[in-house]
């Protein structure tokens with residue numbers, strides 16, 4: 470899409486994006502108190518804003534921020550089934566296909582209800598976005614909320630966006646402004662509406678060739694990916710177990726029946742490698758933080774079935790695992806919260822894998838910490854160091870997901 474204002478000579482400063490753009494997702498688990506309806510985690514929220522202010526001089530024109538929903542949006546989406554849209558009725562119809570009962574009236578009122586759920590979900594996440602953007606503006610950052618609704622729609626929950634549709638984000642970067650996007654309710658061509666997770670927006674931005682994305686940072690409420698759920702909540706939920714040591718394909722079964730996006734995941738051990746952190750990463754001798762997850766495009770034969778009842782194949786995201794560390798036998802992913810409609814850590818790892826597959830290194834780090842500040846300042850340097858030292862990054866704590874097919878040195882650094 471041509472930009473009329475770009476074709477005229479003007480005196481506006483054009484910010485260079487030669488170094489590459491950093492796309493950061495601030496997870497809802499960090500920004501909000503996820504278990505209490507529409508509440509902010511003020512400590513982390515304030516620290517996140519402060520860290521953006523600290524890096525702004527260096528990152529102006531090279532930073533895109535996406536935030537998650539946390540205790541905003543998920544509750545409404547769950548209540549009204551926005552994530553599954555009309556597909557749940559199609560499923561029901563299929564199951565009852567021998568029934569002669571007409572359901573036209575039900576469908577009309579159900580659609581009205583679903584529409585209302587769509588509106589309420591959007592309003593809720595917009596409220597969080599307004600709080601976040603307001604805080605950034607008060608702190609002196611030219612933050613601009615960019616809704617995904619007109620840019621991205623989904624087809625069977627898979628995002629569809631054109632290169633041009635995201636042109637506006639590039640124009641904001643070039644003008645030295647900070648685009649703020651967020652997970653949202655979007656229109657779906659097959660099932661009326663759907664939910665687009667902030668995690669998936671990061672994948673869209675990274676694989677969309679309109680952007681020169683050099684690194685992606687997922688900030689959440691834990692240090693990174695652990696070999697088992699780091700929180701008590703997850704342990705009570707019958708977590709799925711991935712048998713990485715198994716010679717054959719492995720399967721996991723999600724524990725929570727109310728999570729609308731969880732299902733069965735099959736992992737192929739031939740294309741992901743894990744490197745553990747050192748002993749200091751052990752918390753009370755239990756969960757171990759993974760420092761480096763290596764993704765290989767080769768042999769990544771993986772399938773995810775979305776939804777317990779749908780049993781339908783989805784082309785992405787795809788995850789694959791390989792164990793080269795003899796100490797590691799199981800990776801356990803906690804079932805996502807009952808109120809969470811976007812799949813929790815499972816979705817994050819799947820999207821991180823897809824992004825790494827596209828050649829962009831990913832960092833998963835705890836928001837509002839010295840580790841997130843370091844990742845914001847120079848994520849590529851962290852990835853390089855991990856690649857070069859095999860996992861030794863000194864005091865830094867987090868998980869790097871990168872591709873074995875990717876030469877990190879090739880990522881341009883204009884400075």
Ligand SMILES: Nc1ncnc2c1ncn2[C@@H]1O[C@H](COP(=O)(O)OP(=O)(O)OP(=O)(O)O)[C@@H](O)[C@H]1O
Nearest residue numbers: 496497498537538539689695697698802803813814
């Ligand atoms: N093996 C694991 N390693 C790390 N975290 C895990 C693991 N299994 C489950 N988790 C949970 O995943 C949660 C983070 O995922 P979640 O999707 O809630 O984060 P978010 O992206 O910050 O939130 P939102 O989706 O609302 O934006 C953590 O709180 C952690 O307890």
Ligand SMILES: C=C(C)CCOP(=O)(O)O
Nearest residue numbers: 537538542652666667811
């Ligand atoms: C509207 C919703 C629920 C968006 C979900 O986005 P996420 O929290 O980034 O997964």
